[in-house]
Amino acid sequence: MWSFCGLNGVAYVSKGYLLVVQSNTGKMFKVDEDTGKAKSVLLNKNLTAADGIAVRDNGDVVVVSHHTAWLLKSDDSWGEGVVYDEIALDEKKFASGIAVRNDNKRVYVLYGNVDAPLMGKNVEREEYEIEEMEWEKESQEEKIWIYILIGFGFAYFMFWRFQMRHLAKNMNKKTA
Secondary structure, three states: HHOOEEEEEEEEOOEEEEEEOOOOOOOEEEEEEEOEEEEEEEOOOOOOEEEEEEOOOOEEEEEEEEOEEEEEOOOOOOOOOOEEEEEOOOOOOOEEEEOOOOOOOOOEEEEEOOOOOOOOOOOOOOOOOOEEOOOOOHHHHHHHHHHHHHHHHHHHHHHHHHHHHHHHHHHHHHOO
16 A cells, blocks of 8 residues: 555754655654755664654654554664654554644644545545643653652662761760
8 A cells, every 4th residue: 555655744853954754664863954964863663554754852853653653762873773662653544744833742643544645536635633642651651751750869868867877976986
């Protein structure tokens, strides 16, 4: 079904390149905005039937297909990337686009219902749907940092308490 599709989603990254997804291969490409040279981004999984792409303020990327939304990140400006979360979408609605609000918390999926024209059916639509999504995994990761900071604070307090007890014991020996 996807053999007729090529590059299908594009997003601009302010560091001077574009990220593009290809529906029929599930690959993502990094395209230099000056030269137009494209390099394949090494990912831990293919983005099957990828259709839309958006870049978040924190550098993470959201990619959508008609059945899945993926959250990706990269530590090397998209030479390599990793899919670290995904959400199953309603296949009957056929998601076709994605947008990110600049607070990084909200992602909007456009359900374009484009499956009928793809199947050769001539159907006119007056209604389309936009759905807001929130990434559960991400909010859990933010909570982990709070626990880590509390743990470090507790460890520091215990170390300080041990040192004070040791100091008090040494002072008692000198006065006796």
